[in-house]
Amino acid sequence: MTRPVPPTGHENRASPTAAWDLADETASLLADVAVQLHRQPGVGNALRAAVGHLVDLAGCDAATGALFARRRWRLHTSVATGAVAEEADAHQVRLREGPAFTVMRERTSVVVPDAVTDVRWPRWRALIAPAGVRAAVAVPLDLGTHLTGVVTAYWTGAGRPGPDAVEAAELLALHASIGLTVARESTTLREAIDARHRIGVAQGILMERYGLSAQQAFDVLRRYSRDNNVKLGQVAREVVETRSLPGWAAGPTNRPPSGP
Structure with a gap:
């Protein structure tokens, strides 16, 4: 799926027509995401499809998705689109620290505008900054009573998450939550x-x-x-x-x- 160049800051909001075109294009992309997610066999495939679409929608360099059992936050499923992003998530799981765990505790989106200077997770920051992670947006997934989850967009280059990237990630997470819930229910039914x-x-x-x-x-x-x-x-x-x-x-x- 090809996405147009994402807006940075508010520069693409000067024209009402441009804003309308962007909203219409985003809605079309999200509709395609919803269809693709519902076609995926199994939770792992659905999560993998979701993070792939997140890269396109948010304009980030890589993305991850992680599902955890609500009890003790034991890792259930994880996927990543790149090695650096995979490593950044793995450090969070090992340390029990980072934006994904803050998302699960507070059930709200977390923006990391500059991973080098952010002081909220010192141990995690010390490991991911040398690896090249520069910014991130982590968004919760609503998966019911047994599972919780997070999708995270990572920037490793010069780009940074603007308001549009955060909004895109949150909209993607909404569609992904529905798709993952359906996939999990279908898998449970087949297993039964x-x-x-x-x-x-x-x-x-x-x-x-x-x-x-x-x-x-x-x-x-x-x-x-x-x-x-x-x-x-x-x-x-x-x-x-x-x-x-x-x-x-x-x-x-x-x-x-x-x-x-």
């Missing part, structure tokens, strides 16, 4: 369907090998899951792959117990 299918296949295997009824076979799977602290879907996967319940051999003398 696949797991239920595997459980059914595992039931059939136990019924055939041990002469169990459908309910007895399900009870065996459930009891094994509970007693061994293994998810039911994983137990079913092992049965399908090995054609037997783990730890049990085929034959009437080794018939597994049924019941809760």
Whole structure:
């Protein structure tokens, strides 16, 4: 996707016609972003598409996206369009410090107009400034109760984030949040369907090998899951792959117990 040269400061706002053309062009680009995000299979692909579009929309040099579990902010998924940006995000995760973590704490956008002189994250700044990061804009993603996330635009050259770049990043984050939520729900639904299918296949295997009824076979799977602290879907996967319940051999003398 090709983007026109982004405005710097307010110089492109002198003419109402120019402002209208810019708004119309941005709306068209965002509509394309929305379509592309909804076509992506899976959360990782959707996030990768979002950060790629962020580079075009914000006029930055590189961009990253990171999703975290809300509990303890454990990293779930991360993508980057360049090595310097990837390194800058990795330092944040390791240090638990930087604009992305401020975004997650305060749930608002963070602008870093000059990474060399910004004093908010001294340890992170000391690592990323020599690598070439000069400025950044980090924007929150709204992903529901289980995940939180941030997309970050990085400038490594002479450019700096103006008001239009911040607005573009925030609009992109809004569309990305919707696309990522849909992708996650679709992935969860597919996983649930696949797991239920595997459980059914595992039931059939136990019924055939041990002469169990459908309910007895399900009870065996459930009891094994509970007693061994293994998810039911994983137990079913092992049965399908090995054609037997783990730890049990085929034959009437080794018939597994049924019941809760």
